[in-house]
Amino acid sequence: MVKSIRFGDHWIFKWEDIELGPPKEGEVLVKFETHDISFHAVDSNSCIQGIGAVGVVKALGSGVTGIKPGDRVAYYDPYPTGLYVEEQILSADKVALVPRLVLTDTAMSLLLKGMMTQFLLCSCFQVKPEHMVLIHPVAAGVGSIMCQWAKAIGATVIGTVLTKEQAAQAKEYGCHHTILYKEEDLVSRVDKITSGQGVEVVYDFVGQETFQRSLDCLKTRGYMVSVGPSLPDPLPVSVLAAKSLFFTRPSLIHYASTPKELKECIGEVLSNVELSVLRDLEPKTSPPLSAVQHSCGLSSN
Structure with missing residues (x-):
């Protein structure tokens, strides 16, 4: 028993x-x-x-x-x-x-956030060293793990935060550029950081409030990955046409739907923990x- x-x-x-x-x-x-x-x-x-x-x-x-x-x-x-x-x-x-x-506790505390990070950075959109990515926000939860992993890949990480304290914390995670998105103009700052090119991908954990600004930060044929709690209703699909943008609203369930995918995802997370790519x-x-x-x-x- x-x-x-x-x-x-x-x-x-x-x-x-x-x-x-x-x-x-x-x-x-x-x-x-x-x-x-x-x-x-x-x-x-x-x-x-x-x-x-x-x-x-x-x-x-x-x-x-x-x-x-x-x-x-x-x-x-x-x-x-x-x-x-x-x-x-x-x-x-x-x-x-x-x-x-x-x-054991490290493996458990990073497991789900690490799995989310793995499928977002490696499957949903494959981040490469030459890419510039915007993680919105970056200071806590999955965003903080994504920052560490994306930096390890070699990508340039731009992250939004609410406070200067969060900005300092994000720097510790490996974020190259931080933006106080309640005080600064998000689109203008991204435009300056990327020399007017925009980023390859935006990971938006906020949702409806930042939807349009996230799209405006993308380069032509960029990817908008929406994982926030809400979206505009109805979704203004026509705005994607301005720069031939891609939009997705993914779920881990669909990216770890087979035993092979699941084991590969967990295995890659734990391997990165072992290599100290991800910190607890x-x-x-x-x-x-x-x-x-x-x-x-x-x-x-």
Whole structure:
């Protein structure tokens, strides 16, 4: 028997015993060491929550290769799959080995943000060393991880911030140019930085408020990657024609939709953590019981 957290009616949390059978063909039994803290898990309100975890392999089903008991592995699934438990049986083709030199909490705290960064910089639009990119904003969350990764690629990173303190922080992440976008003219500053050329790609995490300004910062045939919470409605598609711009509103779910894509994404993130390309900036992980307490706090905000 292992302990699990069940989310019942009226946000009643139950710490219960569940029984797991042995792993079947192609499966692994993992004892979790740390879990993600996820708004997705809080909002979905299903029975047992959690979309990401890091743990130690306890047992293997038949046909599993490349993993052995005692290995640390990371796991991610965009749909709640019962990870707020002490142990769980997982499909072996959806877990990735955690490098020996990477701390467990570091792997977990960077996993989801790192996966978002990987697909945005390497798949949705492939950033190259000669590119200039605008990350809007850059001071926290996924933006701060993207800044580190884009710099490592060799790209020139322009980032927007709200305060001078955030600007200094962004510089530490590797941002080459910072713009106080509430005080400065975003388009004019980008135009000056790029010598009138514009940037190859804008990653806009803000949304409707900055939509047009983000488009204006792009060079001809540039890419607008919108990951903000809202967009103009209706979407003014005709404005893209002025510079033959490309527009996309992507989701990690569609870029890690196969076991191969998922493992490659997680593996590349953890490799960059091991190489110190990515630093642990905002650690937020939890073992199972405190994960419930954190989730309560998140859902009440």
